[in-house]
Amino acid sequence: MADMNHHPDGHPASHGHGHGHEDSDEYEDGNAMAGPLSEIFAVDLTSAHGRCANCGITEPVARLRVYTRAPGLVGRCPHCAHVTLRMTRSPDNAWLDMSGTTTLRIPLTTT
Amino acid sequence: MGVVSPGFHGRPRESSRRLPPGQYETHDFPVLSAGPTPRIDREDWEFTVTTETGDRHSWNWAELTSLPSESPTLDLHCVTKWSKFDTSWQGVSLDVLLTGVETAADFVMVSSYGGYTTNLPLEDLLDGQAWIAYGYEGDDIPPEHGGPARLLVPHLYFWKSAKWVHGMRLLTGDEPGFWESLGYHDYGDPWREQRYQGD
Numbered sequence A: 001m002a003d004m005n006h007h008p009d010g011h012p013a014s015h016g017h018g019h020g021h022e023d024s025d026e027y028e029d030g031n032a033m034a035g036p037l038s039e040i041f042a043v044d045l046t047s048a049h050g051r052c053a054n055c056g057i058t059e060p061v062a063r064l065r066v067y068t069r070a071p072g073l074v075g076r077c078p079h080c081a082h083v084t085l086r087m088t089r090s091p092d093n094a095w096l097d098m099s100g101t102t103t104l105r106i107p108l109t110t111t
Numbered sequence B: 001m002g003v004v005s006p007g008f009h010g011r012p013r014e015s016s017r018r019l020p021p022g023q024y025e026t027h028d029f030p031v032l033s034a035g036p037t038p039r040i041d042r043e044d045w046e047f048t049v050t051t052e053t054g055d056r057h058s059w060n061w062a063e064l065t066s067l068p069s070e071s072p073t074l075d076l077h078c079v080t081k082w083s084k085f086d087t088s089w090q091g092v093s094l095d096v097l098l099t100g101v102e103t104a105a106d107f108v109m110v111s112s113y114g115g116y117t118t119n120l121p122l123e124d125l126l127d128g129q130a131w132i133a134y135g136y137e138g139d140d141i142p143p144e145h146g147g148p149a150r151l152l153v154p155h156l157y158f159w160k161s162a163k164w165v166h167g168m169r170l171l172t173g174d175e176p177g178f179w180e181s182l183g184y185h186d187y188g189d190p191w192r193e194q195r196y197q198g199d
């Protein structure tokens, strides 16, 4: 599926196709994340646990203090009030800023 | 378009002429906030202008309120679509505050107590278009409406009129503020309905 002729880091095309899986410089485009992302964003993210980039404390997204009387949604850490999650919507786009969250642990239900 | 409304009172024909596209008139004063309301003692309050070369100019409460003030009557237009007519304020024109500031900057990043930011061109703060306000309807500005002092730039959507204003950085290049970095329009002219990026 992936076109292995790309060598963006300047490496000569000396890696044979047969070595593709051993070559750490190889990458795929964002479509390779489509499956995992659809799985993640299909779940209820409020049960996910986010780590605040400011104070380092991990809490479920559901425990954020979300300010909704604003041009967007602003989620703040319940411990330090740092902005951890922001969302806005225009007619054509949704905008998501998670720069205030370092990691998000998302529980997956396995059946 | 006049920034300071001439103070006529709401006949319907006047009202529609004063309403930018997509807006509706409200008579209350909705409180919008992206975070907890900061409580700043006037003794601790300070407003600082920092130029692109690092020069700092600052005013404490006594210094701000001893400057010549103006009492503009303004129409406010919020990007969430409400407009409020004939609000009366007291404050110091940015022309007064910036008169002694040497700068070659074209842009400003405004910052607030509590961490809010918004960006705008420097020229939109000059020539009688903007104030640091400390009075509303003959009284102090309530904290939920941005007191002790807030920026007023009524010819742009009201998110540009930063509550709890604390400082301004003069910049040679434009940078997005809090909402401008999350899909909202960089300039925000309500008469051109510049709500979102690309409008």
Ligand SMILES: [Zn+2]
Residues within 6 Å of the ligand: A052, A053, A054, A055, A056, A057, A077, A078, A079, A080, A081, A082
């Ligand atoms: Zn925190």
